[in-house]
Amino acid sequence: MRDTPLSNCERRFLLKAIEEKKRLDGRETYDYRNIKISFGTDYGCCIVELGKTRVLCQVSCELVPPKDSRPTEGIMFFNLELSPMASPAFEPNRQSELSVTLNRQLERCLRNSKCIDTESLCVISGEKVWQIRVDVHVLNHDGNLMDAASIAAISALSHFRRPDVTIQGRDVTVFSPEERDPIPLSIYHMPICVSFAFFLEGSYLLVDPCEREERVKDGLLMIAMNKHREICSIQSSGGIMLLKDQVLRCSKIASVKVSEITELINKALENDRKIRKEGGKFGFAESMPKQRITTLKRDKAPVEMTDVEETASDIVNTTETTTEPVPSPVLVGMGTAQVGEGIVNSWGLDEEEEEDDEPQTEDTKTDEVMVISDSEEEEVVILNEVQKSKKTSKQK
């Protein structure tokens, strides 16, 4: 499906509004939209809502042999998917430019910044290490996917718990979560991306552009930073010329925003930890707000009841009587009974097999073992305490 094209009047209006420092939803130039972080029931599953943009991140782990060049380090694997659910412009199974850009930026932000201690992921050097896999899915695209993806990824990594392992010589025992509590990953710092969109040849900038603002932008500057004011990565795209003081100003704004967002993430993690410890309900179902449209008062809807009794009695009178009652159970052996005899095999047996059946049944005495089933596939054997079991195999 194609996305709706942007009309000229929308473009002109948006640029005019930006010149007057007005945004479509009434935000200020440096304001972020409402950020909401919620965690699922599994460790490592996180949904981030940045206004209407929604991103889901899932972290999982696996024991694999390490890379030859780095035998003592674990492996981190990042993947970002743009699902067609997010926007009609995304086509399935097509590596669009946007998806490549987002993937590269996510990798640079999280891998090159060394925010996760990969040495602690090593189990047996050179043989087994943990591979941590971070999958980010975009559920709805309303602008600024990179920020939402980076927040989701770092929250999910902080939330994730990997299974506990013990090593005895060369044997590795992996404990399930019931046997031993899983351990969190060791995270040094939380790098978060902040996006700045530039308009009208770099003279105006906006933080956290929404989808329509993104369509009319000239260029984009993405700064990944942590709360200790360390810049993890900077990327400028769109080919606009940025002045030195513009970039410095952006990094100052980014540091303020990053500290706010980091606090939000930590609060969300703390809440989740508290609820899990107290044994309360956690997970996505609890974090969805109950939007109250279903509790509006309505007038009672009248239900057609006029001829319910007549139709019911009609049905009762006109139905046939039930089939013959079920036969009472037949006690076959100690602890085994049989109700009914089952239907005769209607698949067309050969004559030879039928002959085989008959001598069998004649031989059985009440004390001995009885084979009930005629089925070709399985042997049904009833063991008596006193007698030895006699297996007859009719496998063909």
Added chain:
Amino acid sequence: MDTIHACFKEKIGEVLLPGDVFSFSFPESGDGTIKTEKIICGPGLRRNGEEVKVCKSGILRHKQPNMYWIDSQQRRYVPAKGESVIGIVTTKAGDVFKVDVGGSEQASLSYLAFEGATKRNRPNVQVGDLVYGQFTIANKDMEPELVCIDSCGRANGMGVFGADGLLFKVSLGLVRRLLAPQSEIVKDLEKIFPFELVVGMNGRVWVKAKTVQQTLIVTNLLETCENMTSQQRQTLFKKVAAGFF
């Protein structure tokens, strides 16, 4: 005479679901005459032999003398003949413009379907412009066609528009409420400040007010009054009007 009308009248104003059936049993009248009743089934109702079936969920409405339809809510537009919509021109292809109307296919708009257009005198339409037009052909088997003139050849308000102002999308139910002859929403909005408004049946609305700020206010008000009762809407508008002056 009223068997059919009586069947419908019971359910006017009630919520019906797809699959509900109105079946009519005609009693034998004494003198052997059969009275014919004419009923117009609007959107959401479909005749199936001797019965009328409901195919969309919504509330049954009635308009005198004999029109019934289901008032349902959706956001995706399906082109229908005779409806006026706002379209965005995407390409020029030969003698025809391709216009995006929000449906599954782009509609085609001929160069000559404008007032005063001839082969020599082409209309001034660029890619990305907004056009307000009516469907002449709109069914599921063919590509829809738009025109910007009425049957007499006059523009009658249609054509290219919107040099300034903002275009946004709302649900189809809100659009029908705005286009109703005595629309309360439009009347309430007028009291705040003057503005120009173009409403397309495909859910697209174009607004222009004196300043950018006022245009943004009208846009946000229209987007939020989708799910409000009239009382909530009036209190909200009063608050905005008070805060403005």
